[in-house]
Amino acid sequence: MKRRQAAFWLNVLLLWVGAGLRFHYLADAEPLHPDEALFATLGRRMVQQQDWLLNGATTDKPPLSYLLVGTSLAGVGQNEFAARLPSVFASLMGAVAFFALIRRLSKRTPTAHLGLLIYLLSPLEIAFAPTIFQDTLMLPCVLLAAAWATRQKWAWTGALLGLAWVMKPTALWVLPLVIGIGIFASPVWSSENAAPIPLSRIFNHAKHFIIGTLLTLVPVLAWDIARPQQSFVTLGSYNNNPGRLARADEIGSRAEAWLHLLADTFGGPIIGMMVFVIVVGWLIFTAQKRHPARWISWVIALFLVWYLGLYWLVAFSVRIRYLLPIMPFILLLMALAIGEWASRGRWRVRFSAIGIMLVMTYPALTARPLSRETQDFELQGIDELADTLNQDFADRIIYDYWLGWELGWYLGEDTDVWLVYFSTPEELAAHLQTETGARYLIAPNEELAQMWVWIMELKGIWVFIDRQIGGFIIYTVIPK
Structure with a gap:
């Protein structure tokens, strides 16, 4: 009981630190980025003007994020703080979901605590938290879906993945990863002597997954059909589909640009290289030692290769926001590796925590919110x-x-x-x-x-x- 209480209060302490890193940017009241201003205006229009269908407005995003922002504006005030507040809370919810996922996969509370610390100090996550961009609202839904998938709760998994899509449709890309995590977390793969899953149970899981997904998708699709304007699904697909592969003369420059962004994700090239070495070392270790987490670790690794290859070889624009959906899963592999090493002695847990803070505190403190991207002119005033x-x-x-x-x-x-x-x-x-x-x-x-x-x-x-x-x-x- 005392250990559980200590673990609980340690989580609370870590979340308070993470909240401080995110909330202090809200106090600056920086002017809204152009995209943020549009999203906030649509949210205010839905809730305060009760224009629930956004008549006359074209949008390539689902309405739920607008609704959350509009509700915050109505309840807290007409200011930047209120507009960005839902994303900060979503960021902290994402940290809790990450803790639940890694606790489920590692079976060790210290590993989960180290993972939570890594997540809360992630520069990319901090950069997105105090913004109105939908990416931060999507992420906790994805992580919760993965956590429920490890428990074979496929109705909840489908509902949460549907909710992630409702927040931002690019959540569709992580669908195979979440399903893969659920499959390889089942007893068939996690236990050497487990019996195969009956075909009837597989169909039952699929049925529950589809029903859960439809419960969250149908209301939003009905909203989309009811609007006289162009469908957000159609418009979003058009706006985000490059329609071609990268040209031969672009491949080198695109690879370099993505590598730079990956380094920025972790606070610089040195830390990025450290993360790469830790993750590769973990994958080799799990394969050689037949570690219980080897299947899920390799599923995540193969998904990361596919995802990054897709954004490299298809002519999508090179933006750091496309790395946010995969960032937690890179951190997950890193945390599992550090947790495995730390499990061999209590002093190693403390040493690991100190090392993580020494390496990641400076990037966390200097992370720049994405809403403050350099523009052609200043918006102050x-x-x-x-x-x-x-x-x-x-x-x-x-x-x-x-x-x-x-x-x-x-x-x-x-x-x-x-x-x-x-x-x-x-x-x-x-x-x-x-x-x-x-x-x-x-x-x-x-x-x-x-x-x-x-x-x-x-x-x-x-x-x-x-x-x-x-x-x-x-x-x-x-x-x-």
């Missing part, structure tokens, strides 16, 4: 710009090329500002030549607006600065 537009430019026409999704979020749901988008300065100049009266153009800075101003002046349109708010500039444009 965009909330002040939105307030100015709402107060002084109500019922005015504002032309915008750069700030659509972000500004749409900060203007709020009750704005009277008319935002009009043009894709080129030539199109805007041609439009203005048919209009009369003063209009306005907003730009993130004077440098980006320079070409637009020059072309409009060339077409005989007066352009002058109305006011400057931080780095943002509001131009008055008047057709002659």
Whole structure:
């Protein structure tokens, strides 16, 4: 009993540390990334405007993540903290699910604790946690599905995999891995003398899996069918399908780019190489020693090779977010290896924990949230710009090329500002030549607006600065 209590409070302590690493970014109130701004706007529209079908909006994502963000905005407040809060909680849920999975596979509580520590210090997971990207919401569902699969609870496995797909459809890629983990965690593979599984039980498991999956998929697919807009399934498939293999002249550069991203996943090339050596050593060890975890370890390894090969040889864009679904399973192999070594003495457990903290603490503390990716311009002060537009430019026409999704979020749901988008300065100049009266153009800075101003002046349109708010500039444009 005392050991269980000690294990419980150690988990609580580790989760508090992990929560601190994730929550402190929320206090910064960084402006929303363009994609985050779009997702937050759609969430606010669903919940607070009760536009449950998002009529008139095109989206390539399922609605559940929007619903969670909108609920948080309604309950906590209209700010960046509230918009990103569900993902931070999902990140901590993912850590708990990871602990449950590794505890099930290793059968050793110290190994599970070491795995939890590794997961909570993962730079990639920390980078995704304080964002509105759906990847973080998907991950705990995948890990819980894998944990239930090890228990042969296939209805729960199907339901959770369906829920992962509902959060983000790319969860479909990990379907074979979760099923493989469930199969090789069964007594047939984990015990040397176990009897084969009867065919009737296999059909029963498959039936439960399908029913569980449909329970979570059908409501969302019904929502998709009920909308007059294009299906998010169709649009998502179109947007994310490169439609070709990588060309011969791209293979080398793509391999290099993916290797760089893999290194960044663990905090740099040195740590990445350490992880690689540990994982390969573990696979060799399990094969030679006929370790009980050898089947699952090799299933995970083969899946990782297939997954990385797919994203390398098919011309998908090279993005670090595609590594997030496989990151926990790399960490799982690493934790199993360290746990096996640590199981040979109590001092080794402590030594392993200290080593993990020494190696991973700096990357964890310096992990940069994905919402802070470098852009062509700074967004600091965009909330002040939105307030100015709402107060002084109500019922005015504002032309915008750069700030659509972000500004749409900060203007709020009750704005009277008319935002009009043009894709080129030539199109805007041609439009203005048919209009009369003063209009306005907003730009993130004077440098980006320079070409637009020059072309409009060339077409005989007066352009002058109305006011400057931080780095943002509001131009008055008047057709002659």
